[in-house]
Amino acid sequence: MLLPAPAWAQSILRDAETEAFFRASSDPIFAAAGLTPQSVHMYLLHANSINAFVTGGQNIFIHSGLLLESDDVNEFLGVIAHETCHIACGHRLRTGEAYASAGATSVLSMVLGAAAILAGGTDAGMGIMMAGQSMAQGQFLAYSRGQESEADLAGARYLETVGMSGEGMIRFFDKLRDQEILAQVRQDPYIRTHPLNRTRILQLQEAVERSPYYGNKPNPTLEEQFQRLKAKLLGYLYEPRRTLRLYPPSDTSLAARYARVYAYNKALEWDLALEEAKALVAMEPENPYFHEIMGQILFENGRVKDSLPVFQKAVDLAPDQPLISTALGQAMVSLEDKALMEKAIPILEDATRRDRGNSFAWFNLAKAYSWMGREAEASLATAERFYSAGNPIQAVMHAQRAVDSFKAGTPEWLRAQDILYVSQEAAEKFQKQQRRQQRRRLTFDNQE
C-alpha cells in the first residue's frame, strides 16, 4: 500500500477549530433547509482547486482551494447554502457506472481514512488511495441545470431565513464564471459539477436583491473566525516563503501571526514559531486553539514533556473537542511511561467515543492498551484504527484476533464481529476492483 499517492488522491484535513467553525456557521443554514444539523457532516479536503460537493447522503466535502478563494465568510456560506439544497432538495447526481458499483455507503469510510490532522501527525498513508479513487469518481458527476437553479433559489431562501445577505453567493459564482471560457482541463471542478451560465446568475441576482438583508455586511464574529481559519490553513498548506510574503513579520495582526506560526513550524523554525504562538496566547489567553498549536510546536520539537501542560490547558478550555484530547493523549503515549499510559487511556477512550473515525486516536489508544498488557483491547482498537482508515484487509486481521480473545457475547466481541463482517465484504470488493483496474490498464497499454 505504500505507493506514492497518485495525482488525484486527496486527503481530509481535520482540525478542531475548523470543525467547530463549520458547525457554528452552517448549522443554522441546515436548520433553515429543514435538515437536522447534527446529521449533516462537513469535511475539508486538501485540494487546491475550487470545489464543493455532496456525497454519501448528507456529507458536504469542501476543497481547501474553495475556502482560500472565498474573500469573506458570506461567499463561503453562499456556496454552503447552495450545496445544502442539493441535500435537502433530494438531488441525485447522474452517477457513473463505476461510482454505482463502488457503493455510495462505503465512500465515506474510505474517505475518512485519508484524514490528516492539521495540528499534528498524520496517519494518512493507508486510506489515501481508496479515498482518491472515490474522489476521482466524483469527477464524472454533474447536476442538471434545473437542479442548479433550484439550489440557487433555495440557497438564497435559506440565507434570508438566517438573516444573511446572499450577495456573497453571487460574488463567488461571478468569479467562477470567468472560467467558463477556459478549456475544461483548466477549469475548477466546481464549474463542471455545477454548470454555470449567465441566466442562472441573473435569476439568482433577482432573488437575492429581494431579500431585506441584501447588501448587509457579514456577521463580524463569523467573519473574524473565517479570516483566522484562512490564515491558519494557508500557513499550513503553502510553502513558508509564500506565506511570509503574504504575511510579513511587520504585520502583527492576529491573523498574520496565526499564518506565520504554521509557516515557521513547517519551515522547522521552532523558536520563531514558538514566539508567534506565545504572542497569540498573550492576545487571547482563553483561546484553546492557541494553546493547542503551542503544544504541537513543543511536541514536534521534541519537547514532549513541556507540551503536556500546554495541551492539558487546551483540553481544559475545550473539553468537548476530541481532536485536542487526541493531541494530549498522543503526547502522553509517546513518552512510553507506564503511569502516563494509564492516564492516557481514559482520555483516548473518550476521544474515540465522540469521534469514531479518528484513526489516529485509535492508533494511540491501541499502543497504550498494549503497554498495559491489555492485548485483547489493543487488537480491537487496532481493528477500529484500520477500519476507520479505510484499510479493510488489515481491519479483518486484527478484528479476527479480537474475536478470538474476547469472551463470546460481550460488547467488545460483538463489535469485533461487526468490524470483521463489514471489512471482509469491503476487502473482497476492494480486491475485485483492483483486479478490474489492472485489467483495464493492461487493455489500455495494449491499445497504445
Ligand SMILES: [Zn+2]
Ligand atoms: Zn450545485
